[in-house]
Structure formats: structure tokens, C-alpha cells
Amino acid sequence: AVTASEPTPTQVRLRPEIAALPPYRQGRPAPADGFKLSSNENPWPPLEAVRRAVADAAGEVNRYPDATALSLRERLADRYGVGVDEVLVGAGSVSLLAQFILAACAPGDEVVYSWRSFEAYPGLVTVAGATSVQVPNRADHGHDLDAMAEAVTEHTRVIIVCSPNNPTGVPVTAEGFERFMARVPEDRLVLLDEAYAEFVRDEASVVGGSLIGRYPNLVLLRTFSKAYGLAGVRVGYAIGPVPILDAARTTAIPLGVTAVATAGALAALEPANEAELLQRVDALAARRDALRAALVDQGWAVPAAQGNFVWLPTGERTAEVADRLFEAGVVARAFPGDGIRVSVGEEASVDVLLRVLKGLV
Ligand code: PMP
Numbered sequence: 001a002v003t004a005s006e007p008t009p010t011q012v013r014l015r016p017e018i019a020a021l022p023p024y025r026q027g028r029p030a031p032a033d034g035f036k037l038s039s040n041e042n043p044w045p046p047l048e049a050v051r052r053a054v055a056d057a058a059g060e061v062n063r064y065p066d067a068t069a070l071s072l073r074e075r076l077a078d079r080y081g082v083g084v085d086e087v088l089v090g091a092g093s094v095s096l097l098a099q100f101i102l103a104a105c106a107p108g109d110e111v112v113y114s115w116r117s118f119e120a121y122p123g124l125v126t127v128a129g130a131t132s133v134q135v136p137n138r139a140d141h142g143h144d145l146d147a148m149a150e151a152v153t154e155h156t157r158v159i160i161v162c163s164p165n166n167p168t169g170v171p172v173t174a175e176g177f178e179r180f181m182a183r184v185p186e187d188r189l190v191l192l193d194e195a196y197a198e199f200v201r202d203e204a205s206v207v208g209g210s211l212i213g214r215y216p217n218l219v220l221l222r223t224f225s226k227a228y229g230l231a232g233v234r235v236g237y238a239i240g241p242v243p244i245l246d247a248a249r250t251t252a253i254p255l256g257v258t259a260v261a262t263a264g265a266l267a268a269l270e271p272a273n274e275a276e277l278l279q280r281v282d283a284l285a286a287r288r289d290a291l292r293a294a295l296v297d298q299g300w301a302v303p304a305a306q307g308n309f310v311w312l313p314t315g316e317r318t319a320e321v322a323d324r325l326f327e328a329g330v331v332a333r334a335f336p337g338d339g340i341r342v343s344v345g346e347e348a349s350v351d352v353l354l355r356v357l358k359g360l361v
Contacts (some may be wrong), residue, residue: 003090003151004273010040012255012293013091014147014187014243017126017129017234018126018127021126021127021240022123023186024119024120024123024177024201025119026038027272027333028326028331029180029328030329030330030331031331032238033343034329034330034331034347035305035310035329035344035345035346035349035352036331036343036345037233037330037331037332037342037344037345037349037353038331038332038333038341038343039231039333039343040166040196040226040307040308041225041226041229041231041283041343041345042109042125042226042227042228042229042280042308043284043345043346044229044252044280045229046229046230046264047267047268047273047276047277047298049267049272049273050230050264050267050268051268052267053263053264053266053267054233054260054263054264054267055259055264056263057259057262057264058260060259061258061259061260062212063259064110064255064259065255065258065259065262066259068249069089069257069261069262070084071266072089072235072237072262072265072266073087073088073089073206073237073296075269076089076237076269078271079269079298079333080209080212080239081212082107082213082239083242084213085242085245085246086239086240086241086242086245087237087238087239087245088238088240088245088248088249089235089236089237089257089265090235090236090237090238090252090256090260091234091235091236091256091257091258091261092223092225092234092235092236093193093221093222093223093225093236093237093238094120094124094236094318095234095236095250095252095256096126096189096221096231096236096238096248097120097121097160097221098124098128098251099170099249099251099252100132100158100189100191100219100248100251101124101128101158101245102127102128103156103244103247103248103250103251104158104247105125105128105130106129106188107129107130107131107159108130108131108155109128109130109155109156109157109158109163109323110130110131110132110133110153110155110156110157111125111130111131111132111133111156111157111158111159111160111340112133112135112148112151112152112156112158112159112160113132113133113134113135113148113159113160113162114134114135114136114137114143114144114148114161114162114165115134115135115136116248116335117135117137117162117165117166117167117168117339118159118162118166118167118193118195119186121160122134122199123224130157130158132154133151133156133248135147135148135151137165137168138168138171140170140303140304141165141168141169141170141303141311141313142165142168142170142171142172142303142304143161143162143163143165143170143172145161145172145176145177145179145180146180148180148262148319149180149183149184150160152185152188153186156188157188157189158188158191159184159188159189159190159191160184160190160191160193161177161180161190161191161192161193162193162195163192163193163194163197163205164196164197164199164200164204164205164305164306164307165307166307166341167311167333167341168196168303168308168311168339168340168341169172169303169304169305169306169307169309169310169311170303170304170305170306171200171205171206171306172205172206173203173204173205173206173302174204174206174207174210175204175207176206177192177206177211181215181218182210184217186215186216186217187217188217188333189217189220189244190212190215190219191219191221191326192197192206192208192218192219192220192221192324193221194208194220194221195221195222195223195225195226195236195307195310196221196227196307196308196309197222197224197227197307198226198227198228198278198281199226199227199284199285199288199308200306201285201289201306202263202304202306205306208220212239212255214322217241217244218240219237219238219239219240219241219242219244219245219248220238220239220242221237221238222237222239223235223236223237223240224236224261224264224265226269226307227277227278227281228265228268229268229277229280229310230261230264230265230268232302233258233261233264233265234258234261235257235261235262235264235265240279247336252265261323262303275291284308284344286310287342287347287350288305288308288309288310289305290305291310291344291353292305292310292349294298294350294354295310295312295354295357298313298354298357298358298361299361300357300361301313308343308344309341309342309343309344310341310342310344311340311341311342312339312340312341312342312357313338313339313342314338314339315337315338315339316337317360318335318336318339318340319334319335319336319339320360321334321340321357321360322334322340324356325340325342325353325357328347328352328356329352330352330356331341338356
């Protein structure tokens with residue numbers, strides 16, 4: 001069992017705002033024969049070819065990795081039709097988020113993002129010494145881009161747009177995003193966090209690829225953790241203007257991207273492997289749409305879902321519903337007083353979810 005321990009007091013002078021931060025939560029482990037649907041992970045184990053590439057790279061771990069992950073940047077640059085310096089690889093996109101926030105923000109500066117959104121944002125902003133400006137989501141659980149543009153002040157340095165939004169699943173439309181970009185001053189950095197882009201099937205949604213090169217202040221963030229099933233090795237990437245990426249290179253902890261991670265990502269991008277991985281993504285997107293439709297039929301007000309997860313607005317009943325799911329072997333991510341995020345995972349988990357949730361609506 002995971003028990004929360006009281007922090008041990010210390011006389012050492014630490015930053016009080018850091019000591020006050022809640023630790024990053026990972027959710028409880030799934031029971032045997034249960035389903036871990038709390039971290040939006042890919043339910044399939046790695047392809048044999050990817051596993052072999054990772055194992056081969058492990059044979060050279062007495063050496064440091066290539067600090068710039070050049071081979072992976074070359075492959076990605078090719079894919080997106082950009083220069084190799086317009087791609088930055090990081091130890092997961094959460095690491096890249098931290099690098100960009102640190103590159104742009106000094107104490108007193110502001111970071112605007114929607115709320116509720118990805119739980120890591122507030123902590124990363126605080127670590128940078130900056131201030132979070134959280135703009136409430138609309139009633140449909142999507143970003144209120146107009147209100148976000150209005151929240152920009154002279155102190156704003158970064159605006160984070162998360163599409164599809166974690167944990168609510170709602171994407172931003174391409175049209176809405178372009179209108180938003182037209183309102184944001186060009187000297188403020190916009191991070192478009194697209195951790196779940198590959199799962200998007202709604203054609204009106206923004207998918208950053210089409211925006212590359214169009215804005216001097218826009219950086220796209222992508223990850224191999226979700227669609228490509230590599231959450232455990234930690235690798236993600238950013239695409240954007242060179243001077244902004246150079247600044248974020250400077251704020252990285254050196255050598256954070258391992259050779260094992262790079263090898264896994266390169267193997268996942270091999271055409272035959274990628275085709276198989278993207279078939280899995282197709283299956284997950286279809287499973288998500290079927291799950292959401294069935295939940296809506298049951299009476300659940302599940303918002304539009306374009307990631308590999310669905311949002312149950314359980315409000316005050318959140319703990320009760322999460323407990324009932326746990327008793328049935330499903331670990332989901334509960335946000336007390338607000339809702340529950342359930343990852344779209346193994347096929348067999350869908351029946352369990354529908355059976356338990358039917359009685360709770
Ligand atoms: N952005 C969003 C919106 C996420 O949900 C996550 C993972 N939960 C990340 C970034 C970070 O992913 P990673 O660091 O594994 O690339």
C-alpha cells in the first residue's frame with residue numbers, strides 16, 4: 001500500500017513555494033487481473049522490433065548518449081519538412097515543457113493556461129518562480145480561448161494550449177486556434193501541447209503539423225509516450241523557431257535523453273513498425289468513440305473525447321465512483337470534487353467500465 005508520509009522538518013533553507021507543492025501523483029497500482037487506466041498509457045507492450053532496438057542500445061550504456069539526439073532529430077525533421085535545428089528532443093514532453101517555461105519566465109512572470117488541464121503545469125510554473133494564471137474551461141470542458149487571450153498581460157511570457165485537453169479530452173478547433181493566435185502578441189511564447197495528437201479523429205480539431213512555420217512564437221510539443229507506447233523510456237520532441245528552441249536547449253539538464261530512448265523512438269518510426277503502431281492507435285480511437293457513445297447512452301455527460309481517455313464529470317461523487325471502479329479492478333484518475341479520467345486501454349476493460357458505471361449514473 002502507498003502511504004502518504006508527513007514531511008520531515010528540516011532547518012535547511014529551502015524555497016518555501018517548493019516545499020508547499022504537492023508531489024506529482026501517479027495513481028495506485030492496479031490489482032492483479034485489473035486494469036491500470038490512470039496514466040493514459042498505451043495498453044500494448046512494445047513491438048518485438050522496438051524491444052530489440054532498445055536492448056541493443058542497452059549494450060552500450062557505458063557510453064554517454066549523443067547530447068542532441070541528432071539521429072532522431074534528423075528523422076523528425078525529414079518527416080515534418082523542417083530543418084534539423086527546428087526540432088528539439090527531450091526526456092518526455094514534460095521535460096520540454098519545463099525547459100520552455102524556464103527559458104521564458106523569470107520570477108513575477110505569468111503563464112496562462114486553461115484549468116482544469118494537465119496536472120504538471122502548475123508545478124512546472126512554480127519551479128520556474130513564475131505565476132500561474134488559470135483560465136476556467138468552458139461548460140463543454142474545452143479551452144475558453146477568448147478568455148485565455150484576454151488573460152494575457154504585460155507579465156505574460158508563456159501561454160499553454162493543451163489539445164486534446166488532458167484530462168477532459170476536448171480538442172481546440174483549428175479555426176479557434178488561429179483566431180487565438182491572431183490575438184496573442186507575437187513576443188509571447190505559445191506552447192501547443194499535443195501529447196495526444198495521434199488519437200484525434202475529429203477533422204475540425206487543430207493538429208499542429210499544418211501550423212509549422214506560420215507563427216514566430218509557436219512551439220508544438222509531441223511525445224512518444226502515448227501513441228508510440230514508449231512512456232517508460234521518456235522521449236518527446238518540440239518543433240518550432242530555432243531561437244526559441246536554442247533557449248530551451250540551454251535550460252535542459254544536459255544529457256537527459258538516453259541512447260535507449262532514442263533507439264526506441266527511431267525503431268518506432270521505422271515504416272513497418274510505425275504502420276503497426278498506428279493501427280493500434282486506430283483501434284484505440286475506435287474503442288474510445290464506442291466507449292464514449294455507450295457512456296452517453298447510459299446518461300453520462302462525457303464531453304467530446306479526442307485523446308486516449310474519457311472524462312466523467314462526477315463532481316461530489318468522484319471518490320465514490322472511483323472506489324466502485326477500483327473494487328471492480330479498474331484504477332482511474334480521480335480529481336476530487338471534479339471528475340474522473342479513464343484511459344482507453346485493453347479491450348476487456350471496456351465491458352468492466354460499462355458494467356460498473358451503468359449502475360452509478
Ligand atoms: N502533456 C500532456 C497533456 C500529458 O497528458 C502528458 C502525459 N501525461 C505529457 C505532456 C507528458 O508526457 P511525456 O512526458 O511522457 O512525454
